[in-house]
Amino acid sequence: MSTPSTTTPMSQRDKNRARTRRDIETAALEMFETQGYHATTVDQITRLAGCSNATFFRHFRSKEDVLFANDDAAARELARFVDERVDRAHTLGALAEPFAAYATSLLVEATSDAQRLTRLVMTTPDLEARSLRMRLKWEHAVSRTLASESDSDRTSFDDVLLASLAVSCLSTALWRWQEVDISDDVGTLTKAAFESAVRLGSR
Template sequence: MSTLRERNRLRTRDDIATAAITLFEQHGYEATTTEQIAKAAGVSVATYFRHFPSKEDVLFADEDRSAAAMVERVSERTDRSVSVSALAEPVAAFAVDLEDERTFRLTHLVMTNRQLEPRSLRMRLRWEREVSRRLAAEQGRAEPSQDDSLVASVAITCLATALRFWDKTSSSTGLSDLVRHMFVRCAQVIDEDGQSGQRKVSA
């Protein structure tokens, strides 16, 4: 059971994040200062930095938790094969947990600010690394193989593409459907390329 102090800490952290997202939307990420965020959240600048080391950390506060959640979904899948298709439902299930208004707004901010691209890429690479390690561990390997890494990379690319196009919609729902669509299209594109390659060889 969480203590009152812990609940207050989480509430303060949430207040800061909410204020930051609103200010970023109103004034732009680059133009917003940590002082403005702290004031809007009703806390001191020192309190802000106790919760978030930098301005961009507000938008990536759930990085550790999201990576853990992704691995948990993968570990619970029914299809235990190391394949892209086996990861479609786990990744879609992970996407369901993101389908809320706040995450939708946050995704829009991240996807439309070039200053945030390095941090966004770092999160994506972390997802890939954690998933590939999970696949390797299931096969009794200490380190991911080429197949583990390739499958994880393609699966996370499907998620990243869905996030990019989710940002272009007007609804905070539907991300999981976009993820499933990306997995289907991925299989179709690979199949089409393979068939065209075969036709070229036989011509």
């Protein structure tokens, strides 16, 4: 969802457009969550949203497009957790805490449509191929955040690698979380993934 600028006031027309877009997203999300992504049609979404299919396609190219309407916001959110972490080192250990907090905010406290959509993409086995786009956005956002903490003006090999390793830990934890009946909460599971990663490197 595009964030309205805070400096330029939106026209009534823009406001209506933004509201329609949000209505479509909310309707799509509700259908995806209740009956599954694949079983949901654009017709069902527009019926629930109270708009025409033509209106749907003015906002989204496809049903899949709705899934990724918020992926930039989700990536920025993870980068914010990394940016605000206590341990400033560029190590897997220092990223375990902010990644676990992000996973919890995403899966346990998910309240916004952005969070619910990301949760849907990352925990639906059928959407595994699509979930890769989210992983790539996360990798880019985290490596850019790490790079901004260095003196160098370009992203180093280690920043890119560390972001990729950390996102591997997060995705593995999220997949494990949805896969079976797990009593662990997702934050604990994410921290465990980072600990396993360190162990798989050192033993």
